[in-house]
Amino acid sequence: QVQLVESGGELVQAGGSLRLSCLASGRTFSSYTMAWFRQAPGKEREFVAGIGIGTYYTDSLKGRFTISRDNAKNTVFLQMNSLKPEDTAVYYCAAVLGLYRSSSLAKLDYDYWGQGTQVTVSS
Numbered sequence: 001q002v003q004l005v006e007s008g009g010e011l012v013q014a015g016g017s018l019r020l021s022c023l024a025s026g027r028t029f030s031s032y033t034m035a036w037f038r039q040a041p042g043k044e045r046e047f048v049a050g051i052g053i054g055t056y057y058t059d060s061l062k063g064r065f066t067i068s069r070d071n072a073k074n075t076v077f078l079q080m081n082s083l084k085p086e087d088t089a090v091y092y093c094a095a096v097l098g099l100y101r102s103s104s105l106a107k108l109d110y111d112y113w114g115q116g117t118q119v120t121v122s123s
Contacts, residue, residue, distance in 0.1 A: 002026050002112040004093045009117030012083055016121075020078040022093030022114055030071040033100045035110060036078045038089035038119075045092070049078060050105030052098075058106070083121045090116040 008020040020036070033052035039045040049057045049067035057065060066079040076093060094110035 002029075002032065002095050004095060004112055004114035006091065006093045006114045006117040009091060009119045011120045011122060014084055014121055014123050016083050017079070017081045018083065018119060020080070020091055020093075020117060020119070022076045022078075024074045024076070024093075024095060026074070028097075029074040031099065032095045032097055033105065033108065034067075034069060034076040035094045035105060035108075036067060036076075037092045037094055038087075039092070039116075040086075040089040043089075047106040048091070050102070050108075051076065052100040052102065052105055054102035056102040056105040080119070083119075085121045085123045088119060088121050090118050092116045 003025040004022050006022045035050035036048040037045050038048050051067045055067055064082050069076045093114040095112040096108050096110045
């Protein structure tokens, strides 16, 4: 069982940056593929980025968002730069046991989810 707690979401102006964090419980964090998803009001949840064996990003976010992890701290990060109002959403951290190739990260069934952190980008 893994528990995930996101933090770092806040109100930011367009063009600004944020770094989201997701702290995972448990002793085997390094064995999990991790991902970030987001859900904007009135829209379906969408994959943002994942990290397993390599990383993978939604095409539209490449170059602005970077996912990374610190296994010693049981934490995965999402660095978001050049933020736009359309990035406004609740951002969720997700995990699945096993390390998967980058090409599959957006298609996995993630078993564990955090409660989400709100990111609001003002124009």
